Amino acid sequence: MGLDQARAFLDAAAGTRLYALFVLALYLGLRRGELLGLRWEDIDFEKETLTIRRNVQRVGGSLVVTTPKRLQK
Numbered sequence: 201m202g203l204d205q206a207r208a209f210l211d212a213a214a215g216t217r218l219y220a221l222f223v224l225a226l227y228l229g230l231r232r233g234e235l236l237g238l239r240w241e242d243i244d245f246e247k248e249t250l251t252i253r254r255n256v257q258r259v260g261g262s263l264v265v266t267t268p269k270r271l272q273k
Contacts, residue, residue, distance in 0.1 A: 201226075224250075233257050239263060 201209070206226050207234070211223050221235055230252070237254030255268045 231255075234268065 208221070210222060210226065213219050224238075225232075225235055228250070232265055233255040234252050236256035237252070238250075239254070242251050242253055243249075255266050257264050257266055258269055
């Protein structure tokens with residue numbers, strides 16, 4: 201997706217309830233499962249950081265919350 205396409209997409213999405221999700225997806229390059237796993241406690245407003253701690257996947261027709269591979273030990 202080019203810059204002009206991204207701007208057009210965000211312009212079209214402005215005012216929708218998923219706008220912030222779309223901004224994160226485009227700006228940070230997060231995957232759908234990473235976006236769906238976000239919670240407010242994943243944001244550190246003082247340090248201005250966002251930590252990806254969960255991933256939501258569909259497994260056998262059910263949604264399953266997992267740990268992203270980069271966080272697994």
